[in-house]
Amino acid sequence: MSRSNRGRESVWSPEKPTPDIERSMDQKNKHTLARKTGIGVLQSPNVGFQNCPTRPERRAGNKGWEAASMNLVGSSEAKLKVTSSPSTENEKGMEHECFNARMQSQALSPQMASIMKHNGHCNQASEGGLSMYQKDRHSMAGETSNGDRRSSNVRLQHGLAMPKRETDVGSLRVASIDFNGTSEASLNAACPTPTRNKRMESEYSRSGGQPHVSRHSRTSFIDNQADVCENSVHQEPSSASHTPSRNQPYTVVGTRHRESPENMLSDLNVGVASFDICIEKRGSVKLNPPLSIINREEREERKRSLPSQHVILGPGLILLKKYINHCDQVEIIKQCRQLGIGPGGFYRPGYNDGAKLNLQMMGLGKNWDPTTKYEDVRSIDGAKPPKIPDHFNTIVQGAIQESHNLIKKTCKVSHAEDVLPKMFPDLCIVNFYSKAGKLGLHQDKDESPQSLNKGLPVVSFSLGDSAEFIYGITRDASDKVMLESGDVLIFGGKSRMIYHGVTHITPGTAPRRLIVDTGFRSPGRLNLTFRQY
Numbered sequence: 001m002s003r004s005n006r007g008r009e010s011v012w013s014p015e016k017p018t019p020d021i022e023r024s025m026d027q028k029n030k031h032t033l034a035r036k037t038g039i040g041v042l043q044s045p046n047v048g049f050q051n052c053p054t055r056p057e058r059r060a061g062n063k064g065w066e067a068a069s070m071n072l073v074g075s076s077e078a079k080l081k082v083t084s085s086p087s088t089e090n091e092k093g094m095e096h097e098c099f100n101a102r103m104q105s106q107a108l109s110p111q112m113a114s115i116m117k118h119n120g121h122c123n124q125a126s127e128g129g130l131s132m133y134q135k136d137r138h139s140m141a142g143e144t145s146n147g148d149r150r151s152s153n154v155r156l157q158h159g160l161a162m163p164k165r166e167t168d169v170g171s172l173r174v175a176s177i178d179f180n181g182t183s184e185a186s187l188n189a190a191c192p193t194p195t196r197n198k199r200m201e202s203e204y205s206r207s208g209g210q211p212h213v214s215r216h217s218r219t220s221f222i223d224n225q226a227d228v229c230e231n232s233v234h235q236e237p238s239s240a241s242h243t244p245s246r247n248q249p250y251t252v253v254g255t256r257h258r259e260s261p262e263n264m265l266s267d268l269n270v271g272v273a274s275f276d277i278c279i280e281k282r283g284s285v286k287l288n289p290p291l292s293i294i295n296r297e298e299r300e301e302r303k304r305s306l307p308s309q310h311v312i313l314g315p316g317l318i319l320l321k322k323y324i325n326h327c328d329q330v331e332i333i334k335q336c337r338q339l340g341i342g343p344g345g346f347y348r349p350g351y352n353d354g355a356k357l358n359l360q361m362m363g364l365g366k367n368w369d370p371t372t373k374y375e376d377v378r379s380i381d382g383a384k385p386p387k388i389p390d391h392f393n394t395i396v397q398g399a400i401q402e403s404h405n406l407i408k409k410t411c412k413v414s415h416a417e418d419v420l421p422k423m424f425p426d427l428c429i430v431n432f433y434s435k436a437g438k439l440g441l442h443q444d445k446d447e448s449p450q451s452l453n454k455g456l457p458v459v460s461f462s463l464g465d466s467a468e469f470i471y472g473i474t475r476d477a478s479d480k481v482m483l484e485s486g487d488v489l490i491f492g493g494k495s496r497m498i499y500h501g502v503t504h505i506t507p508g509t510a511p512r513r514l515i516v517d518t519g520f521r522s523p524g525r526l527n528l529t530f531r532q533y
């Protein structure tokens, strides 16, 4: 099993609704999907639309719609409207010609602009807006408005399933729409069939202007007698405090067309939504942590200055407990945050069949993706992975040195490098795990054969919430260790090819001071694995 088989999650399965979506359905074709998000956490509610009643591939000639997934995150003002005008007489003509997509956004991230340009989805794209005017039978038309509020019409080739075959006519799909920032948004979709109309509504509302409030997302499918076929995703600005800044990106990403592998592959090329590992501070009052917490953290600091609790878990397998100090942890999180929202930043890697890893990932130096493995330019969006910051490398070298000292002392060997070779990283995989994040059992074996043969170590930093890390020489890895914020785990030499994975993270275990000083998402865990290709 290779790294490419790491924990997979099917994100769109008509048979298996995602567990966090409650589903109910009455006898009159009324479907409701609802999901409540947690309190106190800026979350990305995934609103999944599954198993829509008029799937075009099943019911030839019907106008069907499908929206597989909608993600709303954080603050943005954005509007996507997709309409298909009805024709009472000639359904086919209507279905082929009258697609019209409209996206309004006050701010378009530079990243998104370049993605849209790169993928040829618009003829003009710039930070702050994009526009497209294109007319053909599968086109969407529109214009860019003046001023702050941009109106962009985009051709979402993968965001919408354009009718390609007779059986697909009239199908509208909005498979995945990502808004970043704090948002109020709604999605409406309706499509008449000869016998009945369907209407789908989704609403994500945010009460109050502060990030730490309870959130609610609602999606429902309602029978509708309206004579229009409309599918729109609509976000209304709710208050001045939601006014987006230019670096609050708005992106639209690809669909999951289940019926064709090529579609699934090309979906991945549509673009990525930028993901922020930190919660934006919105003028909220910064409260000092309670005394008990300060005391506990001071005790932990003191413990750190005691003789180290570093352990040798196996030959070339070293755990440096709380090796990274608070200031360095803050620095690493802030730098990852900055890099993560820029070009080549965090995205959720997926497989050709639509399954996705249970984490957000970013490559530094090189990108790694389950389908492409290592690449110098990200095939998903053409972005060049950012460089590894020098400061990170300094910590890596210090950790290797510390491990050598420990090996010399404990194993009484004169050449610690025989046990754990030195390594000068040219790439780093940064993983962000949210509450449900995990990583299936795998070996890290996509590095070069020379690197693997020499047993050049992987150096892994853990920050934020603790994680249960499982490992072992064989596939039935049964050893476990808790990786806490500041820990560095190193596996090289004879342990280079261990099977390993992350079974779960434990929410609420990140040092509070770290969250306060960084705005780091809670619950959340950041993991950086440095390697030499």
Ligand SMILES: O=C(O)CCC(=O)C(=O)O
Residues within 6 Å of the ligand: 003, 429, 431, 439, 444, 460, 467, 469, 483, 500, 501, 502, 527, 529
């Ligand atoms: O998150 C971790 O601790 C492990 C990450 C990992 O194994 C990987 O990225 O290959």
Ligand SMILES: [Fe+2]
Residues within 6 Å of the ligand: 003, 442, 443, 444, 500
């Ligand atoms: Fe790994």
